[in-house]
Amino acid sequence: MTRAKNRRQVDVLIVGSGFAGLGAAIRLVKDGRPDFVVIERGSEVGGTWRDNTYPGAACDVPSHLYSYSFALNPNWSRSFSPQPEIQQYLRDTATRYGVLDKHVFNTELTQAEWNATEQRWHVNTTTGNYSARVFVPAVGALCEPQLPDIKGIETFEGELFHTARWDHSALLEGKRVALIGTGASAIQVGPQIAKQVAHLDVYQRTAPWIMPRHDRTYSKVESLAYKHIPGLQRVAREAIYWGRESYVLGFSGVQPKLLVGAQQMAKRNIGKAIKDKKLRDAVTPDWQIGCKRILISNDWYPMLASENVDLVTDGIKEIRPNAIVTKDGTVREVDAIVVATGFHVTDSPTFERIIGAEGRSLGQVWDENGQAAYKGTAVAGFPNMLLLVGPNTGLGHSSMIYMIESHINYLSSALKTLDADGIATFEVTPDAQREYNEKLQAQMDSTIWTNGGCASWYLDKHGNNTTLWPSYTFRFRQLTRRFDIAAFTTTKETVR
Ligand SMILES: Cc1cc2nc3c(=O)[nH]c(=O)nc-3n(C[C@H](O)[C@H](O)[C@H](O)COP(=O)(O)OP(=O)(O)OC[C@H]3O[C@@H](n4cnc5c(N)ncnc54)[C@H](O)[C@@H]3O)c2cc1C
Numbered sequence: 001m002t003r004a005k006n007r008r009q010v011d012v013l014i015v016g017s018g019f020a021g022l023g024a025a026i027r028l029v030k031d032g033r034p035d036f037v038v039i040e041r042g043s044e045v046g047g048t049w050r051d052n053t054y055p056g057a058a059c060d061v062p063s064h065l066y067s068y069s070f071a072l073n074p075n076w077s078r079s080f081s082p083q084p085e086i087q088q089y090l091r092d093t094a095t096r097y098g099v100l101d102k103h104v105f106n107t108e109l110t111q112a113e114w115n116a117t118e119q120r121w122h123v124n125t126t127t128g129n130y131s132a133r134v135f136v137p138a139v140g141a142l143c144e145p146q147l148p149d150i151k152g153i154e155t156f157e158g159e160l161f162h163t164a165r166w167d168h169s170a171l172l173e174g175k176r177v178a179l180i181g182t183g184a185s186a187i188q189v190g191p192q193i194a195k196q197v198a199h200l201d202v203y204q205r206t207a208p209w210i211m212p213r214h215d216r217t218y219s220k221v222e223s224l225a226y227k228h229i230p231g232l233q234r235v236a237r238e239a240i241y242w243g244r245e246s247y248v249l250g251f252s253g254v255q256p257k258l259l260v261g262a263q264q265m266a267k268r269n270i271g272k273a274i275k276d277k278k279l280r281d282a283v284t285p286d287w288q289i290g291c292k293r294i295l296i297s298n299d300w301y302p303m304l305a306s307e308n309v310d311l312v313t314d315g316i317k318e319i320r321p322n323a324i325v326t327k328d329g330t331v332r333e334v335d336a337i338v339v340a341t342g343f344h345v346t347d348s349p350t351f352e353r354i355i356g357a358e359g360r361s362l363g364q365v366w367d368e369n370g371q372a373a374y375k376g377t378a379v380a381g382f383p384n385m386l387l388l389v390g391p392n393t394g395l396g397h398s399s400m401i402y403m404i405e406s407h408i409n410y411l412s413s414a415l416k417t418l419d420a421d422g423i424a425t426f427e428v429t430p431d432a433q434r435e436y437n438e439k440l441q442a443q444m445d446s447t448i449w450t451n452g453g454c455a456s457w458y459l460d461k462h463g464n465n466t467t468l469w470p471s472y473t474f475r476f477r478q479l480t481r482r483f484d485i486a487a488f489t490t491t492k493e494t495v496r
Contacts, residue, residue, distance in 0.1 A: 006129065012036035012415070013123050013132035015109045015350070018047020020388035020404045021138035022090060023068060025099040027408045033415065038099070039125050041108040045094045047140050049087040054166040054185065054338075055192035057083035060213075060296050061399045064233060065240040068093065069405060072233050074226035078217045080296075104128075112137075113355040114383055119424050119491070121384065134418075136411060137354065138388035141467065144344040148180060151318040158322065159336040163189055164343070172336055174198050178324055180316070181340035182208055184295055189340065191299035200309045201324070201332050203316060206454070207282065209266045209289040213296040244398040248472050251290050251396060253446040263289040273301030282313050291452025293396055345467055346371050346391075346460045356382040357427070370462045372437050374487060375479055376469075377407055378428035386411050392440055393476070394458070394467045396449065402473050406480040414483035421485070424493040432487035444470040 012028060014021045017040040028036050042050050059066045063076040063086070071093045077085060094100050107127040112135055115122050121135040145162040147153070153160070159170040163185040177197045179190055182204045194200045226233040250258030266289055274280045283304060304311050314326035323333045352363035358381050365381065366372070373379045376393035377386045388407045395403060418426065444450050444465050449458050458467045469476055 007122065007131040008037070008128060010035055010037045010130055010132050012134045012136060013121065013130050014038040014136040014138055015112075015123075016040060016047060016138040016140060016143075016388075017042070017045040017094075017103060018049075018138065018140050018143075019068075019090070019401055020140070020407070021047070021136075022094055022099065023401075023404055024136060024138060024388060024408050024411060025102055026068075026070075026093070026097040027412050028415075029097060029099055029102075031412055031415070034102075036102060037130065038103045039107045039109060039123075039130075040103055040105050041126075043105050044091065045100075045103065046087045046090045048142060049083055049090055051143070052083055052164050052166075052185070053168070054163040054189045056188040057163075057185070058188060059086060060184065061244070062240050064237045065244070065399045066401055068401060069237075071096070072226075072237065074223050074233055076218060076223075079215045080213065109137075109139075109350060109353060111353050111355065114357050114385075116357060119384070133384060134415065135354075135385045136388060137350065137385070139348060139350045141345050141348075141389055141394060142343045144348050144350075145339075146342050146344050147339060148316075148341045150316050153319045155321050156319050156337060158334065161338065163338065163340045170336060172197050175335040176333060177201075178203060178332070178334045178337045179340060180337065181342070182206070183340060183342055184293060185342075186340035187295050187297045187300040189338065191297070191303040193338065194303045194306065194309050198308065201312050201334065202304065202309060203312050203324070204282070205315065206287075206292075207285045208292060208295045209263065209285050210269060210295045210297050210300055211262070211266050212269055213298045215298075241398070241402070245472055245474065247397040251448050252443075252471060253448065259288065259290050259448065262294070266294075270301055274305045276305065279304060279311060282311055285454075287454035288448060288452040290396070290448040291454035292456040292458070342457055345394075345457055354382070354385075356385075370460050370464050371466045372433065374428040374433040374436050375410065376403075377410055377480075378426075378433070378488070380428050380430040380433045383425045383427040386414060391466045392437075393469055395473065396458075396468055398473055403469065403476060406473075406477045409477075410480040410483060413481070417483045417485055421490075422493045423485075423490045425491045426485070426488040427490075428488050436487075440470060441465075444468070 014024050017038050021038050022045050025038050044050055058080045060080060062079045063081040067073055073089055107125045109125055111124045113122050121132045123130040123132055145164045161167040172193055173196045175197050176199045178201045179186055180203045249255040270280055270283055303309055314328045317325045317327045323331050325331050352361050354362040371391040373390040376390040389404060393403050447470050449465050449468055458465050460466050
């Protein structure tokens with residue numbers, strides 16, 4: 001083990017510089033805490049928005065809400081901004097708040113281990129080792145691409161890549177291309193590539209519910225108004241926020257009729273674009289709207305109805321060097337395969353590298369019991385660690401940035417409490433964690449995500465929904481407003 005003196009000593013070590021890690025870095029600077037570092041395996045800030053460069057990538061929560069509350073941007077070009085614009089926003093925000101020199105890029109966390117003797121985290125990375133008082137993994141839930149486990153996939157001789165690792169050197173023009181998956185990324189990228197390729201086969205396991213995308217460009221006048229009329233952009237943001245919060249009435253089972261109306265609208269969306277009954281039936285989900293993420297698109301159904309696109313619903317049996325074979329025995333030749341099969345949400349490899357007080361990794365603990373944390377941030381057995389966007393903090397209806405900022409509030413409050421009370425270590429009690437999660441799961445039971453009749457990535461291998469927050473986001477904001485020390489066991493600093 002590397003001894004403490006060979007490690008760079010920092011007060012706080014953040015892993016990851018997506019919206020969460022970057023936002024935390026900015027808060028620490030604002031709080032007057034310069035003693036921290038952000039390690040990031042990528043070559044710049046951005047996380048999701050640095051990595052997802054596929055054609056058509058954009059947010060699906062309006063940009064006025066999908067942005068930091070402390071860095072509103074009057075210059076968004078449209079309601080749902082495209083990836084390059086969001087990535088530029090994150091770069092600009094990092095520069096504006098002066099946190100880039102706190103980052104160590106091209107640096108991957110290889111191991112983080114709690115050292116009980118020193119009461120610090122020993123963090124090893126590909127470019128150097130650290131010792132930190134507080135460890136903040138902000139490694140993202142949708143960060144590790146998941147490749148499908150299909151027989152023969154390794155034998156494929158053409159281009160094959162995941163949407164989150166788009167191969168810009170691959171030329172798809174005029175080729176026969178397969179798109180595997182019909183989730184949020186697939187429905188953005190599909191219509192873009194269908195325009196260029198000779199033929200596109202779309203492999204669908206489960207049809208998603210898709211609503212119209214109310215997207216439009218903002219005029220110069222609007223941008224000027226947002227820039228110069230005090231409070232206007234905040235009002236627009238609030239209106240979007242409360243509109244989105246109202247969806248919870250439907251998802252949480254309080255007003256199920258809201259979902260009935262939404263499902264009818266989604267059905268009409270299908271009917272308008274697809275005349276062929278067989279295709280219409282194939283794209284109509286057999287589960288209740290809301291159970292999986294509701295997608296938005298105006299061009300997915302027209303694309304499926306177009307001449308050069310086939311929807312394939314027979315499961316894939318195997319992949320051969322130049323073809324995909326479905327379970328009914330049909331062989332479809334392809335030159336390239338685009339995989340849009342989501343992410344390792346609850347089983348990120350990084351969790352295996354985080355070793356707690358009992359010598360077990362976060363991955364092991366969560367693999368056995370399902371992932372769980374107190375308020376999505378603190379985990380029993382992992383002292384002085386606060387995750388950003390941990391278990392049950394994901395959303396099916398609104399902006400993740402709101403949840404991220406709630407967690408950042410909690411982190412900021414925790415650090416203030418540690419200093420004020422001279423606390424050396426803090427660890428959430430197993431009882432506090434259990435009680436919190438029992439309540440949360442009881443609330444989850446009445447939601448559409450648990451009883452809507454679908455299998456989704458929201459559910460882990462134990463069948464539990466450990467990814468989503470089951471209520472209004474303002475409730476989460478209230479819960480995380482202050483670090484509640486009563487839920488933690490603490491030890492005091494001996495030397496101050
Ligand atoms: C295509 C796409 C579209 C999305 N659209 C929306 C949307 O419209 N609205 C919404 O609310 N949410 C959306 N999301 C969810 C989105 O992931 C979150 O909104 C948000 O960007 C997550 O930020 P994060 O910082 O938590 O994670 P990420 O952005 O994933 O950042 C995690 C960072 O950690 C780094 N990292 C991970 N492991 C290591 C390691 N071992 N060592 C060093 N660094 C590491 C990664 O490189 C990455 O930079 C979308 C996700 C995707 C994939």
